[in-house]
Structures are given as structure tokens and as C-alpha cells.
């Protein structure tokens with residue numbers, strides 16, 4: 213009998229897509245839902261970027277490109293990484309792919325061997341694809357708790373205790389999905405000190421929200437002396453330029469670039485040709501539209517955090533970046549008699565008309581950290597006010613304690 217492989221049966225997913233299916237079904241039934249699930253900017257791609265793609269198509273730039281990307285884009289990415297990370301990145305060290313996401317698998321494939329017990333450390337809660345790809349590619353996932361009491365940073369001593377000869381890769385994400393936490397300089401320095409003590413440990417630095425730091429400046433771990441050669445820096449156009457569907461991401465590392473390029477040859481061949489011209493226009497063209505979007509996320513961050521903290525039983529740390537809020541709803545669950553964050557999420561969706569994700573969609577619950585839900589505040593200020601109003605009313609009207 214034809215069978216599905218174990219690794220495919222066990223393959224993880226992004227539960228945002230699963231919950232979205234639930235939300236879409238309710239919308240189809242005519243229900244009124246305020247949606248905080250979607251992790252993408254609610255803006256349209258700026259016009260000059262669209263025009264660059266149209267021009268490329270009209271000029272017949274529609275065939276295969278070199279696997280690591282068109283030279284002009286690699287050059288623009290090298291300049292962008294150099295300027296924003298304060299390091300010197302050469303165009304040959306850059307690879308371009310169909311989004312930042314594929315680099316997760318390419319990197320795991322490039323630095324671990326299947327079934328040999330190679331360990332990969334990754335943030336928990338975190339982007340669910342990290343754990344899923346670590347497992348699918350035969351490495352051992354080792355979760356690193358991001359702790360609310362530490363402003364969504366790691367316990368450095370714990371991190372230290374988890375690094376051994378078997379550890380091949382450390383995945384970092386700052387600003388973070390789902391907590392919105394941002395690693396400060398001191399934390400990055402402490403992490404770098406540990407990495408530099410282990411000469412065969414790579415770092416995957418997922419920096420797709422690098423342009424969305426709301427307070428202070430973005431910093432990459434690659435900027436710390438000695439770390440650039442050990443770090444694969446990953447960023448993309450999705451979040452910064454409202455280009456999630458264009459699928460352009462980029463990565464830089466001198467040693468890994470040719471290997472990642474061969475993985476691209478073995479999988480997608482190359483990123484979409486016209487889309488690479490769109491990304492080139494995004495990086496080299498006017499930045500005012502992107503800056504405006506980033507500023508609006510900061511305004512919405514302030515609005516949602518203040519609103520969440522005014523709801524009985526809800527406590528929310530001020531996230532330093534990205535467009536996510538990760539409130540602690542332990543008390544709110546108790547007040548309405550919900551067993552956990554997932555039951556609370558379902559009640560908010562079906563009884564209050566508010567769609568959010570819960571902590572079980574982002575990994576394993578960390579002991580003693582309580583219950584959390586995730587809001588993507590990439591939605592209008594009116595929606596934020598309406599959604600929070602509904603939650604407030606729901607809690608007030610459904611108290612069991």
C-alpha cells in the first residue's frame with residue numbers, strides 16, 4: 213500500500229493558517245469578526261515597487277536567474293546589510309530566495325546531518341517553522357524559553373547549559389514573533405560570548421522585523437566582533453515593504469552562501485525574476501512609504517498595549533518591535549472560567565467575535581509563565597479599539613469568579 217512518510221505525517225505547520233480557516237468559515241457565515249491573526253502588514257505594496265516589477269515583465273525579465281539572485285539585487289542587499297548592521301558584507305556572500313522562510317530549512321540542511329543527533333537551539337515561544345524544520349530535517353530541537361520576567365529574553369545561564377558538542381545551530385529572532393520582544397545590546401553580547409566559546413556553533417539570525425524596532429535602534433548579533441562569520445543574517449521585503457506575497461528574502465554569510473545557493477538550485481532554482489526587480493526597487497528606491505508604515509505600527513503598538521492593560525485580568529509588556537502583542541491572560545482565563553489560553557481564544561472567537569492566536573500555536577508552554585495569546589496589530593486603529601472593547605465586555609459579562 214502506498215504510504216505517507218513519517219516525517220511528513222509529523223510535519224508541523226503555522227497554526228495561524230489553521231485558525232485563519234476557522235475565521236474565514238465564520239466570515240462566510242456572515243459573522244462579524246475582528247481579526248488579529250494575520251502576521252502581515254495591512255498596507256498595499258508601494259506603487260514604485262509594483263511599477264518596477266511591471267517594467268521587468270515588459271522587458272522580458274521572466275526567465276531563470278542565477279540561483280543566488282540577480283547581481284544588482286545581491287549588491288543592493290549587501291549595501292543594505294552593511295549600512296544597517298554596521299559591517300562589511302560583500303555581494304558574493306548574499307543569496308536571494310522566495311522569502312526569508314526557505315532560509316530556515318536551507319541553513320538547517322547546510323549545518324546539520326540527518327539522524328546524527330545534531331542539536332539546534334531555537335526560541336520558545338517562537339515562529340513555529342523553526343521546530344518543524346529542525347525535526348523534518350532529522351536534527352534534534354532544543355527549545356530555549358523566552359521569559360516574560362526577562363522582557364522576553366533567554367536566561368543566559370540556561371542557554372549556556374544547553375550548548376554542547378552536539379549543538380550545531382542557534383536560532384535567534386529579534387524583534388520576535390510572537391512576543392514582540394527585542395534583544396538589547398547587553399543580551400546579544402552575552403549570547404555572542406557563549407557562541408564564541410564554541411567554535412563549531414552557527415547562528416541563524418532571523419531579522420525579518422529589523423525595520424520595526426519601536427524604541428531605540430535595531431542591533432544584529434552579527435555586528436559584534438567575531439560574530440559576522442558565524443552568523444547567517446536573514447531579512448526580507450515581506451514585512452518592511454508590505455510585500456508578503458512577492459516572496460523575496462535574503463541572507464548573508466561568506467562561508468554558507470555557495471552551499472545555500474546549491475540548495476536553491478536543488479529546490480526552487482531561483483527566486484521569481486520580476487519579483488527580484490521589485491525587491492531591488494524596494495531597497496534602492498524612496499523609503500518614505502515604508503517609514504510611514506513602520507511609524508503607524510508604533511502608534512498602534514501604543515494603542516493596543518494601553519488598551520490591553522485596561523482590561524481586567526490582562527497584563528501586557530510593551531513589545532519593543534514587530535507588530536505583535538503577547539499579553540498574559542492567566543487571570544482573565546480564571547475570571548471567565550476558561551481552562552487555558554486555547555479555550556480562551558476559542559471563546560473570544562465564537563462568543564466575542566475576536567480572532568487571536570494562543571500560545572500553543574507557538575511552541576511548548578514554559579513552566580510558570582502562565583497563559584498568553586497573540587495579537588497581530590497590523591490592523592486599523594478602529595479595529596484595535598473595537599476588538600479590545602469586545603474582549604473587555606466579554607470578560608465583564610462572563611465572570612465566574
Ligand SMILES: Cc1ncc(COP(=O)(O)O)c(C=O)c1O
Pocket residue numbers: 251310311312313314339385388389418420447448449450456460461
Ligand atoms: C519570525 C519570522 N521569520 C520568517 C518569516 C517569514 O517571512 P517571509 O515572508 O520573508 O518568508 C516570518 C513570517 O511571519 C516570521 O514571523
